[in-house]
Amino acid sequence: MGYDKPIPEPNADTSPFWDGCRRHQLRFQRCSDCGHIRFPASFLCPGCHSFDSQWIESIGRGKIYSFAIYHVAFDQAFKDSLPYVTAIVELAEGPRLLTNIVGCRPSDVRCDMPVEVVWDDTAAKFALPKFRPLP
Amino acid sequence: MPHHLRDKYAIVGVGYTPQGKIDGRTALSFHLQACANAINDAGVKRKDIDGLIIYRSFTPLLGEPEVTPYLVAQHLGISPKILSQEANCARGHLLHAIAFLEAGLCNYVLISYGDNALSGGRRFLSEATHGESFKDNAAFGEFGLVSNYAMAARRAMFEFQTGPDIWKEIAVSQRKWANLNPRAVMYDRGLTYADYLKAKWVVEPFRTYDTCLISDGGRAFIVTSLERAKDLKQTPALIMGFGSYHPSIDIHQSDYMAGPTGALESGKQALQMADITIDDITACEIYDCFTYTVEITLQDYGFFGPGEGKDWFSDGRIAPGGDLPVNTSGGLLSEAYFMGLTPLTEAVMQIMGRCGERQLGPKTATKEPEIVLVSDNGGVFQSHATMILRRL
Ligand SMILES: [Zn+2]
Numbered sequence: 001m002g003y004d005k006p007i008p009e010p011n012a013d014t015s016p017f018w019d020g021c022r023r024h025q026l027r028f029q030r031c032s033d034c035g036h037i038r039f040p041a042s043f044l045c046p047g048c049h050s051f052d053s054q055w056i057e058s059i060g061r062g063k064i065y066s067f068a069i070y071h072v073a074f075d076q077a078f079k080d081s082l083p084y085v086t087a088i089v090e091l092a093e094g095p096r097l098l099t100n101i102v103g104c105r106p107s108d109v110r111c112d113m114p115v116e117v118v119w120d121d122t123a124a125k126f127a128l129p130k131f132r133p134l135p
Numbered sequence: 136m137p138h139h140l141r142d143k144y145a146i147v148g149v150g151y152t153p154q155g156k157i158d159g160r161t162a163l164s165f166h167l168q169a170c171a172n173a174i175n176d177a178g179v180k181r182k183d184i185d186g187l188i189i190y191r192s193f194t195p196l197l198g199e200p201e202v203t204p205y206l207v208a209q210h211l212g213i214s215p216k217i218l219s220q221e222a223n224c225a226r227g228h229l230l231h232a233i234a235f236l237e238a239g240l241c242n243y244v245l246i247s248y249g250d251n252a253l254s255g256g257r258r259f260l261s262e263a264t265h266g267e268s269f270k271d272n273a274a275f276g277e278f279g280l281v282s283n284y285a286m287a288a289r290r291a292m293f294e295f296q297t298g299p300d301i302w303k304e305i306a307v308s309q310r311k312w313a314n315l316n317p318r319a320v321m322y323d324r325g326l327t328y329a330d331y332l333k334a335k336w337v338v339e340p341f342r343t344y345d346t347c348l349i350s351d352g353g354r355a356f357i358v359t360s361l362e363r364a365k366d367l368k369q370t371p372a373l374i375m376g377f378g379s380y381h382p383s384i385d386i387h388q389s390d391y392m393a394g395p396t397g398a399l400e401s402g403k404q405a406l407q408m409a410d411i412t413i414d415d416i417t418a419c420e421i422y423d424c425f426t427y428t429v430e431i432t433l434q435d436y437g438f439f440g441p442g443e444g445k446d447w448f449s450d451g452r453i454a455p456g457g458d459l460p461v462n463t464s465g466g467l468l469s470e471a472y473f474m475g476l477t478p479l480t481e482a483v484m485q486i487m488g489r490c491g492e493r494q495l496g497p498k499t500a501t502k503e504p505e506i507v508l509v510s511d512n513g514g515v516f517q518s519h520a521t522m523i524l525r526r527l
Pocket of ligand 1: 031032033034035036045046047048049050
């Protein structure tokens with residue numbers, strides 16, 4: 001049986017982000033005018049309304065803003081993964097994103113815990129940026 | 136909202152339907168029953184309804200067509216001047232209704248919600264994304280609102296040491312109200328602290344009893360001017376204050392999970408318009424998708440400071456017989472889930488004095504419901520409104 005979990009659905013705004021993930025690069029847009037670093041990907045800088053931006057690569061480190069522990073499988077594909085942790089990680093560059101915390105027991109996860117990105121390549125077509133506690 | 140609109144408009148009728156698990160019914164049928172009952176309850180002539188606003192259309196279930204405002208109007212046998220359908224639920228609908236009335240576009244606005252969510256198996260997963268791709272989130276195993284609010288609650292545990300000890304007070308107190316309300320889905324089911332604490336985690340830190348119901352059914356209400364209200368059947372519930380504030384930021388980028396949410400600004404606006412202070416409020420009907428939502432909303436309104444909830448909620452303050460009754464129908468946790476219409480219509484019925492065993496006042500050893508504060512919240516703290524209603 002192949003990978004049966006849902007996979008991301010890139011669109012014209014978000015595909016540069018997911019393309020970067022495939023190369024194990026966690027990338028965000030930096031506004032060419034005011035320097036604001038934004039996520040999720042967008043056509044427009046919410047800070048200054050500039051249309052111009054460059055993609056920059058994150059150092060892949062940050063801290064856990066908050067997290068939740070799934071004890072029930074809302075999709076049967078996640079049944080064998082229970083319990084698992086969904087979290088919001090705040091990257092050093094500023095953006096926050098949804099991810100999973102791996103590499104430790106769910107009961108050891110804490111808010112503000114420092115973490116680093118680790119790539120999950122189990123989905124054939126996508127790499128998912130997940131995070132593990134920094135040693 | 137501007138001060139000159141204080142006490143100018145009123146809610147004059149409420150329409151109920153059977154609620155809970157009601158098999159064999161379309162979503163449309165719940166809208167129609169709620170609307171017809173609201174029209175009858177108010178004593179408005181059907182042909183005088185010149186505004187109809189219905190809650191946003193979810194993906195239809197059970198092979199039914201989409202419920203549009205046209206469809207509801209057609210089946211009600213009305214042809215209004217204003218038809219509207221949008222996502223912002225009672226918080227947006229009531230404000231829009233007042234704007235239509237104030238602009239002279241309408242005289243009587245009917246607002247309705249209906250869904251066969253429970254019998255149709257709606258799980259509020261894809262419905263619950265607010266701007267992000269459902270699949271991008273599902274790739275990480277995140278599904279819907281339970282975990283979004285659980286994350287918010289977790290951050291609050293970290294920032295001001297709240298937790299299940301406080302949330303169990305909310306779940307148990309609201310259940311006590313539901314036990315006085317024959318319409319409530321949980322009317323004949325008690326809930327103890329022990330029941331709460333031994334329930335399994337759904338998405339930690341939330342247990343079953345932290346999460347709202349999913350219900351079949353509908354609810355509707357009618358808004359008009361105080362002048363017109365005087366000719367109708369019911370004692371009107373006057374709209375004394377209204378505030379709204381929509382931070383709009385998706386939970387995944389939010390930095391206000393532990394407050395202040397939109398409730399802070401929205402609450403200030405409403406109190407200012409009503410020209411009262413928080414101490415004048417005699418009861419609250421708070422949008423309670425989750426227990427934590429009740430805590431953070433009351434905290435942001437200023438009933439207590441961050442971390443003071445533990446003391447504030449103790450001694451049954453929000454339960455029957457308490458100092459500040461909250462969610463007197465049982466709310467979304469224990470009555471039925473009809474979006475922001477559950478809390479709003481309960482405030483109206485309390486002010487009208489039509490709540491039977493759960494009626495505020497001597498019957499429940501509480502203050503008379505002179506001024507009732509209602510909240511509505513949408514997305515994951517992305518949108519908030521505060522409505523202050525009072526007796527004539
Ligand atoms: Zn910019």
